[in-house]
Amino acid sequence: MNSIKIMTRKEQEHLRAALRARGGTDVEDVPPGAIFVLRDGESVVTAYKSGKVLFQGKNAAEVAGLAEKILEHAVEKKEPIMRFPIVGGDESGKGDLFGPLVIAAFVTHDDVERHRAVEAGARDCKLMSDKDVQIVAERLRGIGTSAVRVLMPMDYNARYARVRNVNILLNESYRELLHDVAVSSGAQTVILDKYGGRALELWQGTQQFQFVVESHAERYPEVAAASVLARAAFLDGLDETAREHGLSHLPKGASIEVQVLMRQLALQKGKDWLRGVAKVNFAPVREYLDGLF
Secondary structure, three states: OOEEEEOOHHHHHHHHHHHHHOOOEEOOOOOOOEEEEEEEOOEEEEEEOOOEEEEEEOOHHHHHHHHHHHHHHHHHOOOOOOOOOEEEEEEEOOOOOEOOEEEEEEEEOOHHHHHHHHHOOOOOHHHOOHHHHHHHHHHHOOOOEEEEEEEOHHHHHHHHHHHOOHHHHHHHHHHHHHHHHHHHHOOOEEEEEOOOHHHHHOOOOOOOOEEEEEOOHHHOHHHHHHHHHHHHHHHHHHHHHHHHOOOOOOOOOOOHHHHHHHHHHHHHHOHHHHHOOEOOOOHHHHHHHHHHO
16 A cells, blocks of 8 residues: 655655665666655655655555654654754774775854755765765865864774774774864864764763764764765775775775685785785684784
C-alpha cells in the first residue's frame, strides 16, 4: 500500500542513509523535482524537493515506519541553541588503513554564510563520491573560515605510539585545532561529531563557547562542511603518500583486498616502509608486522 510522509531535507537525508545501511540501492532514473529514488526490497522510496516522500511497493508500510521513527526523533530531540560564530569539526581517515588521519574545522559567522555552505553542497561526505567531495570542498574554501590538520602516517604512528589510543589522539588533535579556530573566530558555539565517549572529555572546565557533541552531527552545516574538507584533504594525502613511496595509488578503506595489498607491499618493501604508508595500530597491520618481523 502506498503512503506519503512530509520530511525536511535533513530528515530525508537521514532516511536515505538508513535505507542504504540496510541494503537499499539508489535508482539512477530520478523523476523531475525528486532528490533521490531508492529501492529497498520490494519497495521504492522517492523523496521530492517539496518535502514529500512517496513509499510504494509491497513492504512500503515497513519502510514508511522507518521514516516515522526519524520524524518522532526529530520532534523529541531538544535542539541546542546555536549562537554565531559556529565552529564545526569532523575527521577523515580514521577507518582507512593507508594514508593520513585528517581533522578539519569550518566556521560560519552568520545565517548568510550558513546558507551559502548548504548551497555549496555541504553534507555528510559519506554520501558523496570522491569527485563531488573535491568539487564541494573547493567551493567551501571560499566561504566562511576553515582549517585543516593532516597527520601523515609517520606522524600518526609516532603520536599513536605515545598515547596508545586513537580517541585520545583525536582529543589532542581536536583540542589544538578547535581551540585555535574558536579563539581566532570568537566562536560562541563549537559542534563536534561524536567519535567515542572520550569526545565528551575534550574540554574540562569553563569555556567561552558552548560545546556540543552529537552522533550524526553532519546535520549541522558547519560539521557537514568540515567532513567534506577533511575527506578532500584525506584523498589528497592518500595520493601524496602513494607518490612519495613510488606507487601509482593506494586504496581507501580496510577491506580484505586492502589487507592483501598491504602484505604484498610489506614483503616487497619491508617493515620501515610500511610504517610510512599505513596506520600500524590497525590489527591486520600490527599482527602482520609481529608475525613477519
